Amino acid sequence: MTTIENKELEESWVKQDWVYIKTALILAFFTAIEVFTYFESVHKAPEWLLVTTLSFLMVVKFFLVAGVFMHLKDDNSVFTKMITMGMCIAWPVYFIMAFALGFLPDWNVIIKVLFLFLPPGVAGFWLGFSFKGGDGGHH
Amino acid sequence: MLYKDRIGPTDLGPEEMFDIPFTSVSSFVLLMSSLTVVLAITALRRNDIRRSRIWLLSTALLGAIFVGGQVYEFTAFYREGLGYTTNLFGTAFFTLTGFHGVHVTVGIIFLMSMYIQSMRGRLTSAQEERLEIIGLYWHFVDVVWIVIFTIVYLFPQ
Numbered sequence: 001m002t003t004i005e006n007k008e009l010e011e012s013w014v015k016q017d018w019v020y021i022k023t024a025l026i027l028a029f030f031t032a033i034e035v036f037t038y039f040e041s042v043h044k045a046p047e048w049l050l051v052t053t054l055s056f057l058m059v060v061k062f063f064l065v066a067g068v069f070m071h072l073k074d075d076n077s078v079f080t081k082m083i084t085m086g087m088c089i090a091w092p093v094y095f096i097m098a099f100a101l102g103f104l105p106d107w108n109v110i111i112k113v114l115f116l117f118l119p120p121g122v123a124g125f126w127l128g129f130s131f132k133g134g135d136g137g138h139h
Numbered sequence: 140m141l142y143k144d145r146i147g148p149t150d151l152g153p154e155e156m157f158d159i160p161f162t163s164v165s166s167f168v169l170l171m172s173s174l175t176v177v178l179a180i181t182a183l184r185r186n187d188i189r190r191s192r193i194w195l196l197s198t199a200l201l202g203a204i205f206v207g208g209q210v211y212e213f214t215a216f217y218r219e220g221l222g223y224t225t226n227l228f229g230t231a232f233f234t235l236t237g238f239h240g241v242h243v244t245v246g247i248i249f250l251m252s253m254y255i256q257s258m259r260g261r262l263t264s265a266q267e268e269r270l271e272i273i274g275l276y277w278h279f280v281d282v283v284w285i286v287i288f289t290i291v292y293l294f295p296q
Contacts, residue, residue: 013181013184013185016181017178017181020174020177020178020181021174023174024170024171024173024174027170027173028167028170028171031163031166031167031170034288034289034293035159035160035163035293037293038159038293047295050294050295051294051295054289054293054294055289057289058285058286058289058290061282061285062282062285062286065173065278065281065282065285066278066282069173069174069176069177069274069278069281070275070278070279
């Protein structure tokens with residue numbers, strides 16, 4: 001391997017490490033926002049808003065770790081499809097059970113229905129798009 | 140997770156028991172351990188054995204701090220009267236976080252075995268895949284905690 005090739009390889013490693021460090025900083029920032037919602041002043045916000053915000057941050061953090069640290073974004077897209085399909089099934093099952101047992105009693109019905117169908121709907125739309133868009137991976 | 144608000148006739152529920160600032164620090168420690176484990180893998184990939192060892196040991200140490208925090212939390216809850224069978228919240232809480240703690244402990248054992256192999260010269264860039272698999276396990280433990288922390292600790296009661 002030539003000196004130039006060595007230098008290029010070294011630079012790509014440093015770049016990769018920076019991607020990981022930046023991801024960790026973003027994760028820490030999102031965690032700080034999550035913890036902030038616990039403070040009394042923020043707790044006065046409507047319950048549905050808090051749960052939606054926390055759920056959104058949780059899903060973003062989940063996919064950041066899975067996508068970057070577990071390199072799902074660089075793997076064959078079939079793995080991403082599998083994990084998304086699992087979540088599309090798990091989310092409605094969890095919330096149908098929560099509604100049925102009366103665990104979310106104070107929410108408006110429209111918000112409940114939106115909360116139930118919106119995330120799997122968005123994920124399903126994205127899944128359909130990714131099927132159309134080819135394999136998306138190189139491993 | 141659905142049962143975390145079921146405290147029965149006792150007043151030993153999430154509002155009374157949780158110390159969010161303390162658990163937030165634990166969560167931060169576990170998140171950062173995901174960073175150190177990927178740095179250990181990339182260091183090994185470039186055959187930088189010494190740095191790989193440092194990151195491996197850092198990951199195991201961060202994992203141990205997290206488990207130590209969980210042991211402290213469990214002990215504090217137990218002293219305040221919340222046991223495994225006190226109410227549905229206690230059962231759900233100890234089962235969920237206890238199983239997660241066991242997974243982290245198993246991960247620390249894996250990491251330490253990798254560290255020992257590295258010290259004996261049996262972990263080089265040629266065996267990078269071994270560390271890669273343990274790294275995936277560690278990240279999985281991390282994503283499980285992301286879900287537990289939000290739903291069990293932070294969701295409004």
